[in-house]
Amino acid sequence: MQGRLPMTVAYPFNDSANLDLHESYYAAQKAPGMLRIQMPHGEPAWLATRYADARLVLGDKRFSRAMAAERDEPRMRSGQLAGGILSMDPPDHTRLRTLVAKAFTVRRVEELRPRAREIANDLVRDMITAGPPADLVDMFALPLPVAVICAMLGVPVEDRPRFRVWSDNALSTSRLTAEEFQASREEMREYMRGLIAGHRVEPRDDLMTALIEAHDAGDRLSELELVDLCVGILVAGHETTASQIPNFVLTLLDHPSALEALRADPGLIPGAVEELLRFVPLGAGAGFPRYATEDVRVGDVLVRAGEPVVVAIGAANRDGLRFESPDTLKVTAPPEQHLGFGHGVHHCLGAALARMELQEALRVLLAELPGLHLAGDVVWKSEMLVRGPVTMPVGW
């Protein structure tokens, strides 16, 4: 029986200036039930930290994302973000996702691999030409996924400085007021509307053109959905990968024997990427709460209809009940079914693309920079949804 609700603790736990998993997660995993947490804004929520609970909440139809729009959603920033594919449930979500899923299939992504490899090689060559030390973020980790997603979507890569600012704003948790946040989003929408207008006049072989056709000819997409989908793909299409490239490099530098194993046998890199996706807790904290649409038992907690649950993916990926010695990085024995890309209907749309980019990034960095090392202090992002270096000076 569930008695009174347990005491509520302040959340998030993680320090934004490292990649550690906070000890509170380990304590939560050992304790029965789930924690009750209070995020900086919104109503209290349950926090799922175990693998089985995470998979249940993310993958069960009885949990809704759309319900968050009607509630005081637990969140990091004051303004409540409405709309977007991550705020939808099937069948609306299905309609939108079907339109874009084709562009992100494993097969389509493999067609992009040679181009991504070429871009990665060029970027490293530029780093070598400029000489050490170099900022790995600015010279490699950011421009690689930006170039790939720009080519895919049909956004001019020269505009990177402009959408870098909007993109940072979109993922910032508290640097902006609600009004500034909204203004930044409108600017980005305006920018995208301009690009869409250009694509209408001059259709191209890119994802934006395909989405415009779905709107104009198929009537399957509203104008605002079209704009927000393009904005979402552009932001999500590079920020996370741009963070994980330096995060993975840092983690490997912390694990010299793993690094050596990958240098000796680059064939291990795809498996290592899976293990790193499991091992590195990217999020500063969990977000995007799921609301129970009816009473649902999660482990030994009965989540009541209308209650939100947030899922700590980074913790679930280190759950000792699911993964053997979860805090050891095992690049030669990749994990099965990690939750690094989430789970269920909102499983990362760009998972195949991210995998490919991360593999190509590690491949070229390890091959071309045999003495890769840190050459100064890492400056960390703060008050962002994802963790990672802002700047990371490296030598080789």
Add this chain to the structure above:
Amino acid sequence: MVTMTWHVSVDKGTCGATGMCAALAPELFVLDDAYAEPVRPEIEPDDLALDAADQCPMQAILVSEDGKEIGPRP
């Protein structure tokens, strides 16, 4: 009149247990620890099966009618 049936299968070699199909269409797919499986291999025509095949991140779902592949849709 012959009742049309569709055949649904999940390729275990490519299934990544992303949970997409079982979350989208629990009446058609079930996820165990490692793989998803169709609840029944033969179903009545149901667009949800095609949606699941389209959206599977691993492209592991195949829907066919009379031996002809109809999902994922081109």
